Amino acid sequence: MAVTEVNSDQFRAMVRVANHRMSKNADFVNSLNVFPVPDGDTGTNMSLTIESGAQAVGSNNSTKIGDLTKSFSKGMLMGARGNSGVISSQLFRGFYKATEKYEVLTAQQLADAFQNGVNAAYKAVMKPVEGTILTVAREGAQAGENRASETDDAVEIMKAVVEGAKKALASTPDLLPVLKQVGVVDSGGQGLLFIYEGFLEGLSGEKSSDSYQPDSVEMDEMVNAAHHQSVQGQLATADIKNGYCTEIMVDLQADVPDKQPFDLDKFREHLSNLGDSLLAVSDGEVAKVHVHTEHPGAVFNYGAQFGQLGKIKIDDMRIQHESIIDKDQSDEKPVDFAVIAVCSGNGIRKLFTSLGVNRIISGGQTMNPSTQDIIDAIKKSGAKRAILLPNNGNIVMAAKQAAEVSSIPVGIVPSKTISQGMTAMLSFNPDATVEENVTNMTDELSSVKSGEVTKAIRDSEINGVSIKKNDYLGIIDGDISIDRSDLVDAAAAMVDEMLDEDSEIITVMYGRDTNKRTAKKVVKKLQAEHDDLEFEIHDGGQPVYYFLISVE
Amino acid sequence: MAVKIKTKYGLIDISNNVIATVVGASATANYGIVGMASKNALRDGVYDILNRENYKRGVVVRSKENEIVVDVYIIVGYGLKISEVSRNVQSSVKYNLQQQLGIHTKAVNVIVHGVKILDE
Incomplete structure (x- = not known):
């Protein structure tokens, strides 16, 4: 359906869908982020920026398009986050300046608005770096202008902008060496393309697939970028919880015993419980998985239910990580x-x-x-x-x-x-x-008593305490003293045993397998019986022990 | 003062001038920066004519025992979120010093010296 004039309802739809599409794909954009600082937040930043713009549009009831673009621009300015967020806000500030007088937008005016956005965006930078979101915006706007001389259908213009942006995005690695080195396209450019695609969908009313499905080549890009980000020391201060970079390919068409039907969403959901940095794509014939996990075997076993495993790769990231930490410490x-x-x-x-x-x-x-x-x-x-x-x-x-x-x-x-x-x-x-x-x-x-809470791995009896597998154990100064089926009970009972009349301060450090809420529950339970004690809660992040508790 | 890095082969001495150049170059590559403010208007006025790529302008480097603090004087385009542009400058300056020179930066202070209205 041709649209010769973009009215306020259509613009609202454009913004809404673009916001939705950006937030749905923020993680994918994050995964591509290597420039200017590889901190993996481009997608989040752009998503927050456009969300702020979309909220401003949502709370403006005007039917004049110029009022809405003004709100959009202002909202994005206020909510701008990160480099690409600031650039996007400036793009749409230029967009607004070109449209502020209009009630509705013709195809030509829409194309001009994109062009004006690019002009404005280029003004606010001393040394424009090509191969970034700026390039993508410029080429997109140029394609829109070219198309405007041939048609008065705004949908066609938007299509041309999307196509132009897509082409420019594909060329970003040729323009910016770091992208080529790592083997990715520009993350900000990819984010802008999602926004433009959202505009097109909102304008034409044609629903395309909700969440973008990266193909095999893009999967490689994401893997490259994920490693580049961690190599650059972004993970250096954090402990690696999932030490093995695991990659598998599953041939979904091969017959295996007890073969399970393949569903990408379920597949992904299951794997996401096994680790992080999960990337999974499938074209229906082959599924490709990259995940950082502590249990590569579990990934293999799960994958093997759906077909034949091909190409398996495991890297120990801790070795890499240690060298990064050592480097940091030597500074x-x-x-x-x-x-x-x-x-x-x-x-x-x-x-x-x-x-x-x-x-x-x-x-x-x-x-x-x-x-x-x-x-x-x-x-x-x-x-x-x-x-x-x-x-x-x-x-x-x-x-x-x-x-x-x-x-x-x-x-x-x-x-x-x-x-x-x-x-x-x-x-x-x-x-x-x-x-x-x-x-x-x-x-x-000797002035401190130490308690540790962990999980029993088998049935046993020690020090007269009978222990059941999967129960929680309280260990006081090295001796197992408490066995409870509930974590909070075990921790509280253990502290009870540790207390004497000199006890004043209880420090609770919760581990990576539990959370602050559970730690607070423990403290609450103890406070109910001992109102004279002081409690401190810290995020310890330790493995193995759910809680490390000291009584002084 | 300068930053000295000891390796098993000898000493690497990086002068504050070099650091200032890297800081200036990475700051001005940030989106939203339309200029660096001068610490010294008269001298830089001459520099402006002589050498357009004078990245050191608007950068003050202080180093002490291999820890450095840099001050960056910037001019930001009007209509941009200045706090965010400044944050971007901090993050890219810190990152580039670490990447290119292997220098740990203790602080990157951004002084927004001016706002320039861009003709629209």
Whole structure:
């Protein structure tokens, strides 16, 4: 159906669909983000920007198109986020300036508005970088202008803009070297294309597929960009929860025993529970999956239900990650007296750092660092003296060995738990000798009681406590003392056992397998019975233990 | 003062001039920046004629023990979200210093020195 004049209702529909389409595809755009800073937020930024514009249009009841474009422009300006968001807001500011007087838009006026948007956008930059959203906007507008001389149908103009933008997007890697290196198209340009496609759909009323389905080539682009983003140190400060970059291809047409019918949405949903950075595409014959997971085997098993597995690839990202962390840490200036702690979990790392620990060695229950790891950490600290906090009974031995062979004096404070390590840290004095510090800090260890909550992996009986598989266990200073089927009960019962008349402060660090809400439930339960105690809750982010609780 | 990086082969000394150039180049590549404000109007007036690509203009670098703080004096186009443009400058300056020179930046201070009305 031809549209010779775009009225306010149609413009509203354009904005609404564009906003919807952008937000639906924000993750895909995020995944392409490598320039100017590879922080993976282009899609989110653009989506928030256009959403702010769409809200402004939604709350304006005018039937004059100039009023609506004004609201759209103003909303986007107010909500602009990130580089591409700022550029989009300027594009539509120019769009508004060209349309402010009009009640409705003819095809020619629509094309001119896009052109004016581009003109305005280019004014606000000293050195326009080609191969970005600006290129895509310019080529799109140019195609719209060209088409305007041939037709008075606004839908045709919008189609031409979309086609022009699409072509320009495909050429972005040729214009911007970093895109070619990584092997992606420009993320901002891709975002703008989604917005334009949304406009076209809103204007023509033709419903196209809701969420964009990347093809196999684009899948490769997304994988490239995902790795580029993490290589660039964006993940460097965070612990990698899912350590294996796993890729599989499933031949959906091959016969396998107990073959399950394939549904991409369900497939994706299931895999998203297994890890992150999930990318999954399918053309009906072959499904291609990329996911960062801790359990590559589970991905294979799941995939194999739908067909024959082809091309399997697993990379250990922790190795890469460690080198990034080491690099980051080596940027720090060396200290005279270093404190080195072993721990895992993002939040716990931060807590230790804030207490004055200079270096962290990743490790703990189920992943003990080797003597060599500890020696390396001592060397890298560049310090003249060091104190080690093993924070786990199993690591004390390795720490002692490392101290013996180290070329600098190293003292070991035999902390067996994270809580002990933190308490010990409070009495660290950089001006005292290694021996004095070891004595003072070791004295502190007994002032804290440490509790840990974890899950039983098999039926057993220890210390007279009968343990059922999958029950939650409370471990007090290394002894299993509590077995409950409910996590909150287990934690609360454990703290109850730990309390005595001198107890004042309870610190709860919740792990990565639980959340703040559950931690609050535990605290609430305890507060009901003990109103004289102080509680602190921290995001520990540790693996294995749901809660680490210290009582002082 | 300058930033010194020690490697096993010897010393790398990066002068503040170089840092300022990288900062200027990455700041001006940001969308919304229509100019760098001058710290010294008279001198830069001459620079303007002599050398258009004087990226150091409007950048102050202070370094201390391999930690640097940079001040960036910018002029932003009117009609843009200035806070967001400034944030973009901070993020790209920090990123480019790390990428190109391997320098950790302690702070990137953006001073919005002026707003330029773009003819529309």
